[in-house]
Amino acid sequence: MENEASYKNRKVISIGTVSELTGLTERQIRYYEERKLISPERSDRGNRKYSFMDVERLIEIANKREEGVRTDEILQELKKKKKKEDTATRNKMIQGQLNARFNQSNRYPKK
């Protein structure tokens, strides 16, 4: 359960492959980075490395662009989505703490 996600987020794909996967030109991919829509990592010598997540996000971006949505609008949408996810994550953590507390108070059950 921890491992599958790491495949998705590991930044290991170079820009040429991302271009093939998304149908976007390298120019476009670099431009979307400039506009903060994606954040690849860099290899030792400075080559961009992308994750499968990035690839999926780029496909979403490509769809929006085809609909004529501007990059700054797409950025806002992505931020909103991220906010929701963060909230969901926070709620899960709080729930986790509650569960921990509950388990603690039941640490020595009467059986």
Added chain:
Amino acid sequence: MENEASYKNRKVISIGTVSELTGLTERQIRYYEERKLISPERSDRGNRKYSFMDVERLIEIANKREEGVRTDEILQELKKKKKKEDTATRNKMIQGQLNARFNQSNRYPKK
């Protein structure tokens, strides 16, 4: 359930990155291919592309090699493992067919 596995098996990582990920030299990685221990795909211009699966297999191979296991022995072990997996897959498919038959004979339940 179908999607997570595809990340693991998608051949998208170039040899330089695989080298970083596994600690093996490119020479070693190419040699193991020559010995049929791995089967990368090729991009349009002939560059090798590996999956996360390949990376994990290479790490296994590296461990075996450190123990002094020869590549042909490693190949045999990998074949055995594959045979087991194939058997498991076949059994699952048979089970699937049985279930299908069962559902068919119950297609019009009396309710």
Added chain:
DNA sequence: CGTGTAAGGAATTCTGACACG
């Protein structure tokens, strides 16, 4: 604003081969 392109350089990858053992 979003994308194309030519420019020059540096790093990547490929193959076949010789080397050692």
Added chain:
DNA sequence: CGTGTAAGGAATTCTGACACG
């Protein structure tokens, strides 16, 4: 057998810039 290395070439990636609109 398994791995290193030098060799030469072709493809990749990078950045900064000019172009169009």
